[in-house]
Amino acid sequence: MHNGIIENYRALGEELESRGIILEGQTDSEIVAKHLDEESPDLMSAWRAITPKLHGAYAFLIMDREAPDELLAVRNGSPLIFGKSRDHAQYFFTSDQHALAGYADEVIYLDDGESVWIV
Numbered sequence: 001m002h003n004g005i006i007e008n009y010r011a012l013g014e015e016l017e018s019r020g021i022i023l024e025g026q027t028d029s030e031i032v033a034k035h036l037d038e039e040s041p042d043l044m045s046a047w048r049a050i051t052p053k054l055h056g057a058y059a060f061l062i063m064d065r066e067a068p069d070e071l072l073a074v075r076n077g078s079p080l081i082f083g084k085s086r087d088h089a090q091y092f093f094t095s096d097q098h099a100l101a102g103y104a105d106e107v108i109y110l111d112d113g114e115s116v117w118i119v
Helices: 009-018 028-039 043-053
Strands: 002-006 056-064 067-076 081-084 091-094 106-109 115-118
Touching: 002 009, 002 028, 009 028, 028 043, 028 056, 043 056, 043 067
Parallel strands: none
Antiparallel strands: 002 056, 056 067, 067 115, 081 091, 081 106
16 A cells, blocks of 8 residues: 655666566556565565655555565655554554544554554
8 A cells, every 4th residue: 555656756667677677567656566575575674775765755554475464554744544453453554534433442643754563
């Protein structure tokens, strides 16, 4: 899930193409996903490596296909709210607090640069 815009996505895409990586389209979401694939097999390490390259406002919810029970949510400039049920059996992410009404018992408003890693 991606909300926002990566302003330098074209340059990031050209970097991938120069290394022989084929892009299906030219969206900023795809380019970030491809960079994550190329950086490291570990999701958190890959995110840390790519973060300094990203210019723009964004919120991402990232799932690793190799570890589908793990989620990484990150925020920079675009709103991202994390909610969880009382028993922590359910987690929710949204950009609008009203979407959590009746679902989340606890709500955390992430600040820029903050992340949530669910393992």
